[in-house]
Amino acid sequence: MSKGEGGRSQMASASAEQWYALQVRHNCENLAAAWLRDLGIVEYLPVQSATLATKTNVTRQHPLFPGYVFCLTDLNVGPKIYTVPYVIRIVGYGKHPTPIEEAEIEAIRSIVSSCARIEPVSFITTGKRIRLTAGPLTGISGIMLEAAGNKKLVVSLPLLQRSLAVRIPVEWATLEPAAS
DSSP: OOBOGGGOBHHHHSOOOEEEEEEEOTTOHHHHHHHHHHTTOEEEOOEEEEEOOSTTOOEEEEESSTTEEEEEEOTTSSSOGGGSTTEEEEOEETTEEOOBOHHHHHHHHHHHHTTOOEEEEOOOOOSOEEEEOSSTTTTOEEEEEEETTEEEEEEEETTTTEEEEEEOOGGGEEEOOOOO
16 A cells, blocks of 8 residues: 555545445335435435235335345444444444445346346356346346246345346347356
8 A cells, every 4th residue: 555645545545435235124124224314324225116916006115135225335434334223234254344346236226227027036156157238237247047948147246145137138148258
């Protein structure tokens, strides 16, 4: 790390805001997200709409990751996340909160905003790596899942051990080169 003026490191002067997953109490995702917003913390609660087969066809929104809310914050400054009601813990490895890559959050945002039908699937980390080169999800990378003749892009969040799948036309996908 190089030193800047006054002996402060240049790394320390950069914004340390990162995305974190917060585990929250069951069915309290919206409440926790509202508290975070009220504290001035950027939050993200990815949801999917589902229409219930009733006389009035009620549409409800359900969290894509039940029990979790994402927030963009610097854990060293600002409001303390643990003061937010309904928050159980900041997700991490061991007792250390672990940030989530911005690209993972952006992939989820793109999938949610695409209006594609999203399916939760078992956590997947191995398979053919693909990148979408066409369609509304251009630029997103993930794993190709083939089942019953359908091709799906799977995006996984290793920290949460959760994956989402969205059906894609095969011509949208390009195989990524294998990592060496």
